[in-house]
Amino acid sequence: MSAGGAVPMSDAELRDELRAVARDLLGSSRTDAGAPATPGWPALADAGWLGLEVTEDLGGSGATFAETAVVIEELARSAARTPFLGAVALGVGLLDLLEPSDVRDGLLRMVAAGEVRVAVAVRSDEGFDPAFAVTGSHVTGRAEFVADAGQATRLLLVAKDEEETPVVVRVAAEELAITAQPVLDETRRFATVAADAVPVDPASVLRFQGDPFTALRRMRSRAAVAIAADALGVAEAMLAATVAYAKVRHQFDRAIGSFQAVKHQCADMLVAVTVGRELLDAAVDALVADDSDAPRAAARAKAYLGDAAVDVAGKAMQLHGGIGYTWESGVHLYLKRAMLDRALFGSPTTHRRRLAQRWI
């Protein structure tokens, strides 16, 4: 598969192929912290992953979020250190909801080619309420915990215009105050983004197609599902690592996987991953189809997988024993990533509260 490929990648077979290619690319080398090394940004562009949801006339492959979700899951499986969340999961998703314009189309074209990196200036837990305001020809505001802002060359500020209508303002990174906010999960990057009366030209103020509030709700669901896909990848990686370890680690003259106390926990991990996949697939399908159940399906997937990935990664650390607690084993990378996934774009309790609203 390559950027600009003419084959529509919408069916399950092509998704499986994408997964196989991704696993191959991401699993090829390992760092000394136990996790696979992440290919650089040009390699991700060459693989066509940055332009999956960019239309073919702009150099992308015209695929859907379903394909992006496969890449997210596979990146998580290898605990990848890459700004894919900010640039593609959020960035391309947001750009696709905007009215076509030279600025928007140019951004999509450059993102697909790997020439610019975007990040979406929203706080990565509360969702997409605008944190910036356009006044006259200036934009002002501040957002904390902006995913991958430090790696971005262009920021997409979710802002309100003077009529209180949500818009997106494109600003070059060098015009903003961007301050890194290191987090425990060293595979992810966040930063505070502040704009103090930064000048903007009218062409950089991008408008949503259709109702902007609907579009922002859609982004909220998309972000939750993207993180759910990440959590599933983490859980799958930890299940696979634990099962492999339980087959080779011997104590009391037996592989530890032959003990029920270990085996049954592995079984519970598989059940969690299996159930999580059902919920993720349903959420992805609903989002792609723009189904009316999409927000609820997203909430279910994020709530379930947010909890499940921490549980699975925690069991992985426990069942790996002392070696699992070492820095070198890399299990901690996944446990921290799962914990962060649980907190990103709505905690499990937040999503369950959202689900419960219709019963009140």
Added chain:
Amino acid sequence: MVSELGELRGAVRDWCRANIPADWRRAQTGVSEEEFAAFQKWWFQQLRTQGWAVPHWPAEWGGGMSVAEQAVLYSELAAHDAPRLVLQFVSIHHAAATLLGAGTDAQRQRHLPAILEGEIWAQGFSEPDAGSDLASLRTTARRDGDRFVVNGQKLWASGAKHADWCLLLARTAPDAPKRKGISYFLLDLDSPGVDVRPIRNAIGDAHFCEIFLNDVTIPEANLIGAENDGWAVAQQTLGAERGLTMLELAERLGNAGFAWLLEQCRQPAIGGGRLIDDPLVQDKVAALEIDITALRSLCRSVIDKHENGTAGPADASVVKLFYSELLQRTMDLGAQLGGLTAHTVLQKPLSSGWESGAWALDFIGSWEWTIPGGSSEIQRTIIGERGLGLPREPA
């Protein structure tokens, strides 16, 4: 396809409104075993008139519904609080799967139409000393010319006192390794030497039975599969069957059980307001809704995978384990929300689902899912060994 499903949904809905007896719950509470059995047989025939009694069977035997159609049928029946087919559960699922998967033409012709006419089956697998370790069963079937003579004792045969026939596992080669010396039989429960005795269970009813077998004769023609191959035949036919039985139970849990849980949550709470106004209640109810939604989706996926030949060796165990423990969690929450009132409901309507609205009783009854049919511990072992390839426990 979607509109055809919509038509089916409408047809089931209309039929349910016209044909489900309004007072069946009250009428089925506290009734005798005989009245229960008669009602079950009547309800089975009502469903049969619509072609809905055995939708999962092949078309030539009276079924032929797709998985999507079955899901629609089961969800509508549950949403309209239809009685469940309790008495016929083994007949239409386990017996039929065995006959279709391993039976001879003569055996199928003899029994499948008879099941549609009301023949009831029980399952004679477990024994007092062969529960989780089923393959250690001791009931013997000694060959005597063209017949077998059976001696032993079976346990936990649900519905056996109303049953006409029994699926029987018995040892035919006492000296062979334990899984290699078992044969699978169709046993006529009217045979001389059969004695069926009910056992009262934890919720007070007595559908489980012991079956004592004393020099019971089974003709060779009632052997299923090859002699001494019974273990493999039973594993194969019944393992595949599990996904299908779960589809109905998942739709029941989603459309009746959960709906009643919400109804319970809308009751006034002690101290004012309603239970559902409590954020902790909201959180717990939402967690169950997520699990139930996943279960329904999972059941369909597993059946689809079974039908297109991509099912994994532990898929059925994953579904059974997840359903059993989810049923238990749901009933537990219902009992908690029901408070002391839930404890005053001393009888549940027969013919209802595992979730009958009698929360406290249903919570007790949920162990009937986590223990039989391979306990949750056995399922976890199967998932670990067959699903994940972990090594077996040393003997």
